[in-house]
Each structure stands twice: as C-alpha cells, then as structure tokens.
Amino acid sequence: MALFPKPLLAVSTAAILASLAFFQPAAAFDDNQKKELGDFIKQYLMEHPEVLLDAQAALDKKQEEAKLVQANKAVADNKQTIFNANYDVTVGNPKGDVTVVEFFDYNCGYCRHALSDMDALLEKDKNIRFVLKEFPILGPDSVAASKISDAFRKLAPEKYAEFHHKLLGSDGRASEDSAIEVATALGVKEDALRAEMTKSPNSGSVKETYQLATDLGLTGTPSYIIGNEAISGAVGVDVITEKVNNVRACGKTTC
Known part of the structure; x- marks a missing residue:
C-alpha cells in the first residue's frame, strides 16, 4: 500500500480534523477528541514552525492592504x-x-x-x-x-x-x-x-x-x-x- 509522505499526511489529517470542526459545533467533541485535536495542532506547529511565519506574513499583508484601502478612502473623502x-x-x-x-x-x-x-x-x-x-x-x-x-x-x-x-x-x-x-x-x-x-x-x-x-x-x-x-x-x-x-x-x- 502506498504511504503519504509525513508532511502530506499531516496536512491531510489537519484537513480532515478541520472539516470535522467545521461540520460539528465545538460541543460535539468529547474531552478526549478536543485533547487529541489540540495535541495534534501543537505537534504539527512544533514540527513545522514555518507555518507560523507564513501566517504572520499573510496577516501583515492583509493588514497593510486594509490600511491602504482605509487611506485611499480617507484621501478621497478629504x-x-x-x-x-x-x-x-x-x-x-x-x-x-x-x-x-x-x-x-x-x-x-x-x-x-x-x-x-x-x-x-x-x-x-x-x-x-x-x-x-x-x-x-x-x-x-x-x-x-x-x-x-x-x-x-x-x-x-x-x-x-x-x-x-x-x-x-x-x-x-x-x-x-x-x-x-x-x-x-x-x-x-x-x-x-x-x-x-x-x-x-x-x-x-x-x-x-x-x-x-x-x-x-x-x-x-x-x-x-x-x-x-x-x-x-x-x-x-x-x-x-x-x-x-x-x-x-x-x-x-x-x-
């Protein structure tokens, strides 16, 4: 049987868990599932800290874009x-x-x-x-x-x-x-x-x-x-x- 490479497996698992979280309210998870999900996310971020840098870069870009939109509107209005x-x-x-x-x-x-x-x-x-x-x-x-x-x-x-x-x-x-x-x-x-x-x-x-x-x-x-x-x-x-x-x-x- 073919095996997923570890990063792909992690991403796939994360996608499955995210899908479960989307279709089920938080209350639908029992304590063990919540702990398992939390432990998985923590482990994944520890193994792939570059994800945090990517997320920060995306946030910075989004904030800069929002700032530019605000400034453009302010220029037009004033x-x-x-x-x-x-x-x-x-x-x-x-x-x-x-x-x-x-x-x-x-x-x-x-x-x-x-x-x-x-x-x-x-x-x-x-x-x-x-x-x-x-x-x-x-x-x-x-x-x-x-x-x-x-x-x-x-x-x-x-x-x-x-x-x-x-x-x-x-x-x-x-x-x-x-x-x-x-x-x-x-x-x-x-x-x-x-x-x-x-x-x-x-x-x-x-x-x-x-x-x-x-x-x-x-x-x-x-x-x-x-x-x-x-x-x-x-x-x-x-x-x-x-x-x-x-x-x-x-x-x-x-x-």
Missing part, C-alpha cells in the same frame, strides 16, 4: 482638507499638474533631511505643486513653534518659504523662542506675532490636521500624500519622483 486647506502653504508651482502634500514637525530630524529632498524635487521638476502641512506632534515645543509659524504665515506669506527653511534647517530644538528669533530676523516683530496669535489662533487648523492624520493612518513625520496614496517616512527624492510620474501617467501612484 481632498479639500488635504490639498487645498487655506492654512497650508504652497511652494513650487501653484498651478502644477501633480500635488505633493507633506505633513511635518519642526522638531522632526527626518523632516530636516526631507527638506533637501523637497528642494531637489522642486529644482528638478518645475511642474510640481508642493503643500506644507504643519503636524506638530513632538511635544509642547513643536506646538509652540507651529503657533509662531502660523502667525508669521498670516503676516508675511511671501516670506514663509524662507522662514520654513531657516527654522526647520536650524540646529537645536525648535521652540517658541527659536521661531520668534527666525521670524524677527525676517522682519516681523514679536509684538505683531503675539497679537496675531491672540487674534487668530491656529488651534482649529491643528486639530483638523490631527483628525486628518488619524483618518489617513499617519502616525509620524514626515508623511506624504501623493495622488491616491498616503506614504509614511522620509522615502527620498527617487521614490517621490516615481510616484509623481505614475500619477501623471495613469492617475495613481502605482500603475
């Missing part, structure tokens, strides 16, 4: 807030054919690195619209710096790009004091900044950005929105360029 919020600043070509949105924090070291990525991207591609979305998540100093930044934007929007470069590119931790120092060096007085903060606080826009990030599944900075996709991390010029080119070619970041 296009105005993502791409055209009146409290964000646009650099590059304001009429560009593809928009890149960056969520950033002035105290994010990776955002400092990504600053040069943005510059290189805009230097190379004159048809990109780049939106800067403040997402102060790294403590009270970040929140304080964003308040000064928002007031500066309202008072001197034509100088915001320079302010952004100087504050994000500076050494040390961004704070209210360092943001004021940069702002005053660019010609906006501290009294004017504080008056603007009182008159028009940015708490509402920051709250909206926090909610937007939650909906998009973003948990850190920098993060990007390009086309239909939410992207986490300082992925670099080449990755962003590829996704921008794909949006131009097929309307999505992956063609």
